[in-house]
Amino acid sequence: MNGSVNLKNGGTYTLTEHPNWRPQATSDTSGDRHVHSLNWALPLLYRGVHKQIPEMVDRFRQILTYWIEDHKGARSYWVNASIYGGLRTQTLVCAAQTMNDPVIAAAAASDAARMVSKYRVAPVIAIGANNTDLIRQTGAFAEACWRGDTAKRDRAWANLVGVANGIIQSDGSDVEGSPGYAIYIENLLKDVERTAATCQIMSDNIAALRGSLYDFVSQAVRPDFKLASIGDTLNEGLPKTFGSGDPRAEWVRSGGTQGTPPAQIYSTYSGGYTFGRSGWQTQPGGFDTFYSLRSSSSRPATPHAHDDGGSLTIYSRGVDWVGDPGPYRYENSSPLRAFVKSRNAHSSFTVSNVARNKYAGVKSSLSGSEWQTGGNDTTCLRDSTWGTVRVTRCVRYIRSVDAIVVVDYVDATKGKAKRVVTERWQLPPGLSAQNVNDVFTISSGNKKMDVYKSGEGGWKVTVAGPTSSQGWFTGSWGVKVPGAVLLRALKLPKAGGTSKMVTVFVPRTDAESVPVVIDDRGVSVTRNGRTVTTPLPVG
Secondary structure (H helix, E strand, O other): OOEEEEOHHHEEEEEOOOOOOOOOOOEOHHHHHHHHHOHHHHHHHHHHHHOOOHHHHHHHHHHHHHHHHHOOOOOOHHHHOHHHHHHHHHHHHHHHHHHOOHHHHHHHHHHHHHHHOOOOOOOOOOOOOOHHHHHHHHHHHHHHHHHOOHHHHHHHHHHHHHHHHHHEOOOOOEOOOOHHHHHHHHHHHHHHHHHHHHOOOOOHHHHHHHHHHHHHHHHOEOOOOOEOOOOOOOOOOOOOOOOOOOHHHHHHHOOOOOOOOOOOOEEEEOOOEEEEEOOOOOOOOOOOOEEEEEOOOOOOOOOOOOOOOOOEEEEEOOEEEEOOOOOOOOOOOOHHHHHHOOHHHOOOEEEOOOOOOHHHOEEEEEEEEOHHHOOOEEEEEEEEEEOOEEEEEEEEEEOOOOEEEEEEEEEEOOOOOOEEEEEEEEEOOOOEEEEEOOEEEEEEOOEEEEEEEEOOOOOEEEEOOOOOOOOEEEOOOOOEEEOEEEEEEEEEOOOOEEEEEEEEEEEEEOOOOOOEEEEOOEEEEEEOOEEEEEOOOOO
């Protein structure tokens, strides 16, 4: 029964009669580590029991026994750490319950003790935890319940509740910097609830946390009913089972055919998210604009968060105009994986020739909206990570004429020469563009996005190429597709000073003309014969 193990996004792993558990060329970093999870072997047990095929059950037992024998004594870090140790604990518990094998049961008990011991005292809110901690404590909880160890059970349950409170903000947003992980967390919380039911422990508190996710995820869904690609999230629709029974989740999951859309069309979250849109139910000929803006989470970043503070995405007229590169794949040796997590890969800004402290954060300085009366959204973020240069990005969505104004205020103290602030707008695949009189027009068929600017720096475009990571986006998992980057640069004097860069994004159709004027009064946009002048946002 030798063969190949499908590790899903982690690749494939060739399984010999007695595996050596070492990395293979056909699996990425995540896949190499997931070999130690052993959960990939569970189909052997399931099918062997249900179809009464003893050879499958024996092979499953053999794989687990080989692994246990090969990992006595000291283990390397990733064997026990993160999701890998947690999933293995759950696998060993399942196997021990099903097969009543003393060797496997002892291994399950040992793993469970290791998981529980992470917290000397159960946290009320496990700050710094992520989804993997939930998996680890669930395995320990299940093992203690099965063996009837009430002391360990209660300790693991207290850990579980603290971790659940730690990975979901009080407003329902995730701490992973990636809305797709909120969907994954929903599945993990369902596992916790099922395990608690088996242990005859009430889990209403976990169900309430799970329910808080649905508003957040709904707001992160674009008008095409796909999640906004932020952090390690792909532009994909929601799973068919997500948020069953919640009217908001059913609305976005069903493409607007079931449920009820949320009321809010502007929202901010402690996980470092701002979402705004023209509305939920687009009328024929009406606007369908959606945007997202990233800031620092109120809790420590996890491995899935990107360095994307200040990053803006824009979707309108059925087109992804300003995007996010996505995750690519979990391969630590890949230069592209490292790049897509960096600030340079996002629709934000960078400052060269300064000492940077990423932990200083990109924090909200102003947020508010008059959406209830058809008014504007205004959000400002202050980036203090660039040492001698502070950049405040203010974004205003002018709802009445469907335009987005971005102002980057630069405040530089005396510092090194050759400091340069560079705005970077990531242009997704499939778009064409032209620059006429400094108005940069992006096109997709008969849909257009005009980009106006004021301030120093001309437009420059970098197209994705074979020798650079710039401009690449994630198509499907592990597949890179070429886009481009629209840049402009502001050179800072050594003595310092203040300046601002104004950028206005105006979606339209080929048949429309929507002129924009940027002057001392602010921004004037004329659409359908109506001119609206709005002061520049300040925060």
